[in-house]
Amino acid sequence: MAKGVGRMKSPKPIPSTINNIAVVIPAHNEDGCIELTVKHLHLELTANKVPHEIVVVDDGSTDNTWQILINLTKEIPTLKPVKNLGPHGFGRAVICGLQNFDADAVTIMMADNSDDANDVVRYWQKLNEGYDCVFGSRFMKGGGVIDYPIHKLIMNRMANLFVRIMFNISYNDTTNAFKAYRKTVIEGCAPFISPHFNLTVEIPLKAMVRGFSWTVIPITWKNRRTGISKLKIQEMGSRYLFICLYIWLEKTLTRDYRVKPDEPRVTAAQPPEVIERAKVETAESVTAESVKTEPTTKEVTTNSVKSEEQSKS
Template sequence: MQLSLVIPTYNECQNIPILIERIAKVLEGVEKEVIVVDDNSPDRTWEVARTLSARYPWLRVIRRMTDKGLSSAVLAGFEIAEGEILAVMDADLQHDEQALISFIREMESGADIVVGSRKVKGGGIVDWSPIRKFISGVATLLTKIALPQSVSDPMSGFFAVKKHVYVSNKNQINPRGFKILLEFLARAKHCKIEEVGYVFKGRVHGESKISSSVVFDLIIALYELSIGKVFPTQFIKYGIIGISGLFVATFVIYLCRMFTHLSEAYSIAISIEISILTNFFLNNFWTFRPKRLLGIWNILRGIITFHAICLGGALINQAIALKLLTFGVDVYIANAFGYFIAAIWNYIINVNITWKGRPEHG
C-alpha cells in the first residue's frame, strides 16, 4: 500500500463526510487507506465515519474509549497503518487535501519527512487574527531555537513521514500535546525533509481545539526535546516539590522553636517527617501523575515505601544538619543543606521504586 492517511477527530461529524469525499476525488487511483481515529466524540463522529466506510472500502475507523489527545491518536493510527507513507491531516477542512499529491511526489523523490507549510511559496493563511498570527510566530521562533533541525512551519499538523522513520523512532515519541511533528523533527536523525506550500483555510463547522493548555504543552514539549534531555521535566518537578518541602520544614522548625520547648534536634526530626508527607502527596499528584497511586491501599503502600526510601535521606539530612550545627552554622542553613543532599538520594531511589511502572488507572 502506498499511502496511509491518519485523521484524528473529536466532534467533527459535520466535517468528516465532506473531507472524505474530497479525499476520494483527490487520491483517486492512489493505493491508499484512510484511518479516522476518534476520541469517542459526543457528536458521534466515529459513527458518521463508520457509515461512510460502506461507500469507501479504504476507510477505517478507530473509536478510542479511554485514551485522549491528538498526538496519541496519530500514533494509534500509525501503529496499524499498512502504507509506506504515513500522513496526517486535520478533519476541520483547514488543511488542503490537494497537497497530498505533492506529499507523495516528494516522498517518491527521496524525502523522508514532508511538511505542509503555510510559510513557503504557495502557502498562506486565511482569516487569522493579528493575535493568533503573533502567537504562531512566537511559537515558531521558540521551536527553531529549541530544535537543531527545524522547518519554516514547525507548528504544522499537516505532514507525512516514511514508515521506516516512524518505526525507528516510535519508542522515543512522546504522545502528548497537539504538535506530534515536533517529535519527529527532534528525534529523526539524518532524514531528508521537504516542505510543500498550502493555504490554511478558515474553519466552517465546529469549534477550534486551540486553548491555553495547548500553549503550555508546547512549552513543555520544547523543553523536553532540548534541555530536557539533560534535565528531565520529572526531575525539575521533583525539585520544585522539594523546595516547597523545604519551606514546610523550615516553617515547622519555626513553630517548634516559637511555641514549644523542643530541642533543635527534635524540631528538625519533626520537620523532616511533615515535609516527607507533604512531598509524597504533591509528587503523587503532580510529578508522577502518569503513574500516580490511586485508592487508599495503594496510597498507604506508597506512603510506607516512600518513608522507607526517605529514611536514608532523613538520616543524611539529620546527620549533615547536626554536624553543621557543631560548627556554629545557623539551624535553618544547616537543615537546608542537609535537606538538598537528601533530596538527591530520595529522587534517585523513589523514581525507580515507589512510582516505577505503576499505571495511572491501575
C-alpha cells in the same frame, strides 16, 4: 552565531519509491465536517491515482461522528474507522492512528477540512523522490492561510521562531500537524510521549534530530467552517516547551553520532536492492584502493633482485 553556521540540515535523500500512503485523521465531535473531509480526500487521491487508506480515529466523540464514518465505509472502501479506547487527546488519537495504518508512508491531516487534499498528492510525489519526511509550510512563497485568527497567527509565529532559534533550523512551520513521513520514520521516532497538540512538534523534530532526510514544500490552509477548534493556546505553552527541551537534550547529547548531511547513508528505509548496490559499490571501492596500495608480483620480484645484488656487492 553567523547565519547558516552549524545549521541543522537534511541528509541527502536516497532514491526509493513507496507503494501507498495512509492519511491519519483524528476526530473529536466532527459530525459537521468529517464526511466532507473524507470524501474530498478520497476523490483527490483517487483522481491522481495515489494508492491509499484513510484512517480516521474517533477520539471519544459524543455526537454522530462514528456513525457517519461507519456509513461512509460502504461508499469508500479505503476508509478505516478506528476508535481510540484509551485516554483521549489529540496526540493520543494520532498515536492510535499511527499504530493502526498499513502503508509505506503516512500523512497526518486535520478533520475540519482545513488542509488541502491536493497537498497530500504533492507529499506523495516528494516521498517518491526518496525523502523520508515531507514538511509543509504555510509561510513560504507559494503557501498561504485563509481566515487565520490574528491572535493565533501571532502566537504561531512566535512559537515557530522559538523552535527555529532553539534547533537552528530554517523550517518555519514546525507546529503544523500536516506533514508526511515514511513508515520507517514513525518506527524510528517511536515511542511518542506527547498526549496533546505538542505531538505536532515532537514527530518532525525527532525525525530531523535522528538523521532522517526531509524537504519542505508550500501548502495552503483555511480556517474551519463548522465546529469548534480543539486547540487551546493557553494550555499548550508549557507542553510545547517541555517537548522542545526534551528533544533539544537528545540533539545536544547525541550530536557526535548523527549522520552528517553530506555523508552517504544506508538505512533500513531503503529497498534491499538499493542496500545491496551500496554494499557492492563499497566493496568495489575497497578493492580499488587495495590494488593501488598493494605491490604487484613484478614489483615484489624486482625489489627482491635489487636486495640480493646489494647484499652480494
